[in-house]
Amino acid sequence: MSNTVFCKKFQKDMEALDRAPLPGAKGQEILQTVSKQAWQEWQLLQTMMINEKQLNLMQPESRKYVMEQMEKFLNNEATDKLTGYVSPDDITEL
Template sequence: MANTVFCKKYQQEMEALDRAPLPGAKGQEILQNVSKQAWQEWQLLQTMIINEKQLNLMQPESRQYVMGQMDKFFNNEATDKVSGYVSPDDITEL
């Protein structure tokens, strides 16, 4: 059985990450409080945000912005939307 963690995004016990996804204290916090599913969902949203906003992660303000969006995502707060994105759940067949 895989390790579990109480996911702060979904407020339930879920499968845990295998290792810390980031170095340092922030990585350990994520490892202890975020499920594998929530992390995978964040990675998809993060990619869309970086691409849509054409962020350069070499710039400290871009990294800070992405980390702020990540905190909002895991705390179930509103994150910046990606313009033009339509969720597959919102698409209806004609």
């Protein structure tokens, strides 16, 4: 059976990550408090944010922004809205 963790995003015991997703103390904290599902959902949102906001992760302010949004997402706080994203459910056939 796989390891479980009490996920701070979903507030229940869920499947844990296999390894820390980031280096250092922050990675260890995520490993101990975030489920695999929550991390996968964050990765999808992160990718959309990087693309929609055209972030350059070589710039410190872009990395700081992504980390702030990650904290908000994982703590069930509101993240910035993506203005260019259209959900497939919102697309109607012509």
